[in-house]
Amino acid sequence: MESDLRRIRDKVEAGERLSEADALALYRTRDILAVGEMAALANRRVNGDRVYFIVNRHVNPTNICVNRCRFCAFSKEMNDPLAYTMTLDEILRRAEEAREQRATELHIVGGLHPDLPFDFYLTMLRSLRERFPSLHVQAFTAVEIDYFGKITGLSLAEVIAQLKDAGLGSLPGGGAEIFAPQIRNEICPEKISGDRWLEVMEAVHAAGLRSNATMLYGHVETLESRVDHLGRLRELQDRTGGFQSFIPLAFHPKNTEIAKGYTTGLEDLLALAVARLYLDNFRHIKSFWIMVGPKLAQISLHFGVDDIDGTVVEEKITHAAGAQAGQEMSVAELVTMIRQAGKIPVERDTLYNVVREWPASVARS
C-alpha cells in the first residue's frame, strides 16, 4: 500500500476526520482495493451489513426548462416537439400506479417551467396528500425552490413554508452539480450558484425538512473541485444535520453539449468510496443503479455504499443522456442483488424507517 494510503487508513481506523489532501490522495490512487476496504470499514461501523432500498416512483412533470445546462439532455424549449408538461391528472395517475405497486414515496423533479404558476405545485401537493396520504412526497431540487421564489417574489423561508404546508415531505439533492464557480459557469451558467444551493438547503433544514445531496462528476470538473464540493457539504451538514444521504451522479454524455465519454467503473467506485470516507457526517451513501448500472451498483455495496435507491419505474432524465440500465427494478430483483452481495436487504421509507428487513443469505461476501 502507498504510504499516503497507510496514513489515511490509520485515520479511518481511528475514526479521525480526513483532510482535503487525504481526499485528493484517495481520488488519485489506483489502489482501489485499499480504498474499498477503508470505505467498507467506515460504512460497516455505521450501517453494519444493511443495504437500504425504497419502493418509489419517479415523476418528472415537465421537461420544459428556462435553463440550458450543457450537461443536460432532458430539458427542452417550450416549442420543441419533444417538450411535454403533465397535467395534474397525469401526475395523479402515476401516483395511483405507485400506490398499487406498494410504493411509499413519490420522487418529483422537473424543469423550470416559464409559465406554470407556483399554485400548480401547491395544488399538486395538496391533491397528492388528499388522495394518497400514505405516499411521502420528496420533491423539488434547491434550483426549483429558488425558482419558485423568483416567480412569486416570496422569500425563501416563505416558499418552503407554503410547500411544507401543502404536503411536501422532503427534498431530493439534485441541482448541486459542482459548486466551484469556474466549473459551474462552464457547465450550467444560468443555474443558481453553489452558494445559493447551500443557502436553500440550509433554509430547508431550518424548516425541519430533510434533504439529500448530490455531486455531478465525470465531466469537466477537477479532482480539487470535487473535494471542495464535498467539503462544503460536510461543513453544512456539521451545522444542520439535515442531509440524509449523499448520491454521486455519474455524468452521461449522450445528447449533451459536453464531449466526454461515460465514466469508468473505477471512477464510479472511487466517487462512492471517497464520499463515504470524507463525508463522515453523512450516514447514507447511495449508489443510484440507474446511473452506474445494476452490476456496478452491486459491487459498490462493498465500497462503502449502503443504499441502492429503489424501484424508480419511470426515469427520463438520465435516459435522455444515454443511460443503458432499464427504468425499473422489482423488489425481488433488488433483494436478490443485495443478498447475492452478501448483505442484508432493508426496505426503507423516505426517512429511513424500516419497512421490512430480509434475512441475510447464507453465503457472505
Add this chain to the structure above:
Amino acid sequence: MAGFGRPVVNDSATVADGVRLLREAPLFDLGRAADAVRRRLHPDGIVTYIVDRNINYTNICSCGCSFCAFYRKKDAPDAYVLSGEELSAKIVDTIAAGGVRVLLQGGLHPDWGIGEAVRLVRAVKRHPILLHGFSPPEVWHFAHQSKMTIGEVIARLKDAGLDSIPGGGAEILDDEVRHRISPKKIGWEQWAAVMREAHRQGLRSSATMMFGSVETPEAIVAHLLRVRALQEETGGFTAFIPWVFQSGNTELSRDPRFGEASAAGFGHAVGYLRVLALSRILLPNVPSVQVSWVTMGAKVAQIGLFFGADDFGSTMMEENVVASAGTSFRMSEEEIVATVRDAGFTPAHRPGLTGAGKRETGAA
C-alpha cells in the same frame, strides 16, 4: 489464504478449500491474493487485448443446449449458413479496421464434416489474417461426422491453416452439470481430449468457463482444478476466460429449478469478481486471465483488472451468441485502451493468442 501459494493437488480436500475461498473469503482478501498472482506473472502492469472479429459461420446446431439462445434447427426461418462471399466481406472489413485475427465458431451443423470445415479454414486463410477457430465440440463433431480420429481432424485443420483453438464449449467441466444443461454436448473428458491433442500438435488454445447456470460451487472449483491439471500436462493454454451465463431467451431460464440455483450461485457482478479472482489464484500455471466485458460490461470488466485479470479480450466487432440472450455490450479498441489506462495499467495489443509480439499502445 493458506495453501494457495503452492501447487494445488486435485483431490477432494482441495475442492473443499477452493469452495471455502469462493464462498467465504472476504472479497478484498480474494482480490488481493489474485492481484498478487497477477503481479508475479505480469510485473510490468501490461494489460493485453486483440483487435479481431468474431464470426459465427452458422447458427444451425444439433446440440440444442438449454442455456443457448443462439442455435436454430435447420428448417427454422432464421437459420443461416454464411456464404463464401459474406465470410470474405467480413474478413476484408476486419483487415480494413486493423483486425489481425478471426475468431470462428459455429453450431454443430448436422450435414457438416471435415470437408466443410477445411473449406471454411481455407476460405479464411486466403486472407492475410490469423484464424482462431473451432471449439472442442465442433472438432469432435467433425470427427464424428467424418468417422475420423480427433488427431486426424486437428491435423487436417492445422494443415489447412488453423492457427489456434478457442476454449469454448467448456461450460462447466463436470458431467453432472453438463447432463442438465447440455446433454447432447461432449463430456468434460472429451473436451479435455481435444485440447490435449491440439496442444500435442502444437496448436495453443484458451480455456473458458460459463458459470451462473445450475452449477454448484464445488463444480466451479472442480472445473478450475481440471484445467490446471491439464495445463500441467500440456502447457498449451494461453488464457482462462470465465464468463457469466446470460439467461435471456433461453430454455434454461424458464426452468423453475434454474431460478433457485441462480439466486444461490455466482452469476452476478460480485460473484463474477469472486470467480475471476479464484481463477487467478487456482491457475497460476495459465499465463493470462481474461475479463469478459461481453457479458459484464466495460465497468465491471475494468474492476476485474484488480481481481487478477491481465487481458481485456478482443474487440469482437460483432457478437451474436451472447446478444441472442439479450446482452449486447460493445467496446471499440479506443474504449478498451482508455479503460485499461484509466485503471492505471498499460494497454498493449497482442497480435495473436499469446502476449508474444505485444506492442504497447501509443498514447491517445
